[in-house]
Amino acid sequence: MSAQREMKEKNPWHTPVTIIITVIGVIAIVALVTVAVLQNRPLPQKYKYGIVLDAGSSHTALYIYEWPAEKDNNTGRVEQTHSCKVKGPGISSYASNPLKAGESLRECMQEAEQRVPGKRHHETPLYLGATAGMRLLNMENSVASDKVFQAVEEALKKFPFSYQGARILSGQEEGSFGWVTVNYLDDRLKQGLETTGALDLGGASTQISFVSDNYNGSESPRNSVTFRLYGNDYNLYTHSFLCYGKDQALRMTLAHQSQAGPGTVLDPCFHPGYTETKNYLVLYDSPCVSDRKPQGAPATFNHSGNGNFLECQKNIKSIFDFNSCKYSQCSFNGVFQPLLQGPFGAFSAYYFVMNFLNLTNTSIPLDTVKEKLKDYCATPWNQIRQQHPNIKLKYLAEYCFAGTYILTLLTEGYNFTSESYSDIKFIEKIKGSDAGWTLGYMLNLTNMIPAEAPDSPPLPHAGYVSIVSIIAVLIFILFIFSLRPLWPRCSKHPQIV
Ligand SMILES: Nc1ccn([C@@H]2O[C@H](COP(=O)(O)OP(=O)(O)O)[C@@H](O)[C@H]2O)c(=O)n1
Ligand SMILES: [Ca+2]
Structure with a gap:
């Protein structure tokens, strides 16, 4: 007998049956695992x-959001993919x-038409939400506000979105949708x-929204909003x-x-050396101040700055009423507010202003922040203008006031x-999406956002593939062992040829 034959008889795995079984088995395993992997591949x-x-009251912005289409119940992450700032007020x-x-919305809407794939246009919902600017106009002149909405509606309906x-x-x-965002x-x-x-600071209104353990909505129910999201109740x-x-x-x-008397207003919230002639009519053209319009005032007044943070703060405090409160505790103007419970995200103008002033870092002690702002307000207007040649003067002039x-x-x-x-974080965006109510x-x-937590598959994909393998x-x-009777017998002793 040849040496080769001797080897074969000694090694039972080399019989044709076991070789075929092994090959088929290996192919079956590879096929099974491949199917498991491919089936679940995104x-x-x-x-x-x-x-x-x-x-908004100062400008309109358009936001485009996108989310994966094939996720059940739209549970995939929604992200902002594009934003467009409408030109003008x-x-x-x-x-x-x-x-x-x-008309002012047209340019941004055309941009949206480009950004959203054509075949999705008709199913893409389009919303417009107006905030405090339109609230004020509606209070002042509801006919005018209806007309603005009509015009806006007509313009938006011309686009192929839903x-x-x-x-x-x-x-x-x-307030509450800002919190949800x-x-x-x-x-x-x-x-x-x-x-x-x-914390949202706009041009015409400001919102504060938080969950506090000592607030269940019973005291001042008009400040309560409840949500059930992913199986949790939020009050x-x-x-x-x-x-x-x-x-x-x-x-x-x-x-x-300016109630001190017509003529000149020497304003501690504006830089020393700042001086502008302003129109009383423009100043009082808002329901927030119209009742304070002085009688028989001249058409214009001189608005000059003397840059004094403490005096500025004193003036600002005069627009708050800290005395009336019929609840256990109030913020101001008799409005109930439970104990603050952080952390807080402060966005919109909170961010823009504090970012401009280089004061977004809230681990800097509050007293130091005030000192820095005091120095900033006291800086002469000429110097401020030289340091920021590219910022519109109207905005530049107002940062001392805005920070204070x-x-x-x-x-x-x-x-x-x-x-x-230090519980407050000044934020603009979170993971690429703007913080705001939209x-x-x-x-x-x-x-x-489903009210109940969605059922998730019991195993993640990797776990599933490993277990299948x-x-x-x-x-x-097991199969190989079940074929044991077919295995060639191996002798314990070397065969004598
Ligand atoms: N780059 C920017 C953009 C807006 N802003 C200010 O942020 C505020 C945005 O308010 P808004 O137009 O949303 O007004 P509301 O309707 O929310 O009260 C305005 O006071 C703007 O002047 C800013 O300071 N810097
Ligand atoms: Ca706003």
């Missing part, structure tokens, strides 16, 4: 889109020429984590202060000073202390 992503227009400024309000309406948000909606983007809602409060405290956005607050502070207003609102208004000040508004209207190998080994 498909090329297809997206759905949603568009929200934020018609907010839509409430077009009260005397409503058609222009509609138009869902334009309306004024209530203060509660504005921040906590959704931080993944706090899905995971049932402690939530972040939301939110929220309040919107109309007229306490930074632009209207500036009007109120100026109006307060923010600190006053937070500490005197909402009762943040030197300790709790995302929360769309998530709510499209039912994108292990079971396949075990079945194969």
Whole structure:
């Protein structure tokens, strides 16, 4: 017998039956695992889109959101993919020429048409939400505000999206949807984590929204908003202060000073050397101040600065009422506010102003922040202008006021202390999406956040593939053992040839 044959007889695995079984087994395992992997491989992503227009008091911005199309119940992450700032002022400024309000949106809407894939246009919901600018116009002149909405509606309907309406948000909606946005983007809602409060500062109103253990909605129910999200109940405290956005607050502070008498206003909230001639009619053209219009005043007044932080803060404090409170505790103007419970995200003008002033770092002690602002306000206007040649003078002139207003609102208004000040984070975006009410508004209207926690597959994909592989190998080994009777017998002793 040849040596080769001898080898074969010694090694039972070399019989044709076992070789065939092994090959088939290996092929079967590879096929099984391949199918398991391929079946669960993410498909090329297809997206759905949603568009929200934020018609603020100072300007309108368009946001495009996208989310994976094939996720059940739209449970995939929603992200902002594009934003467009509408040129010109907010839509409430077009009260005397409503058609222009509609026209102003055209450029950003055309951009949206480019950005959203054509075949998704007709199914992409389009919302417009207006905030405090339109609230004020509606109070002042509801016919004019209706006309602006009509014009805006006509302009938006010309685009191929699924138009869902334009309306004024209530203060509660504005505050609570800002809170939803921040906590959704931080993944706090899905995971049932402690939530972040939301501080939104606009031009015409400002919102504060947070969950507090000592607030269940029974004291001052009008400040209560409840949500059931991903299986958790949230009882939110929220309040919107109309007229306490930074632009209207500036009007109120100026109006307060100009009551001292017509002529010149020497304003501690403006830099030394700043001087402008301003129109009384423009100053008082807002329901926030119209009742304070002095009788028989001249058409214009001289607005000059002397840059004094402490005096500025004193003036700002005069627009708050700290005395009336019929609840256990109040923020200001007799508005109930439970004990602050952080952390807080402060966005919109809070961020823009503090970022300009290089004061977004809240681990800097509050006293140091005040010192820095004091120095900034005392800096001569000429020097400020030279340091920031590219910033529009109107905006540049107002940062001393705006910074002082923010600190006053937070500490005197909402009762943040030197300790709790560091609970605030000034934020612009979270994971690429702007902080603001728009995302929360769309998530709510499209039912994108389920009330109950979605059922998740019991195993992640990797775990599933590993278990399938292990079971396949075990079945194969069992199979081999079940064929034992067919195995060639091996002798314990070397065969004698
Ligand atoms: N880059 C920017 C953009 C806006 N802003 C200010 O942020 C505020 C935005 O308010 P808004 O137009 O949303 O007004 P509301 O309707 O929310 O009260 C305005 O006071 C703007 O002047 C800013 O300070 N810097
Ligand atoms: Ca706003």
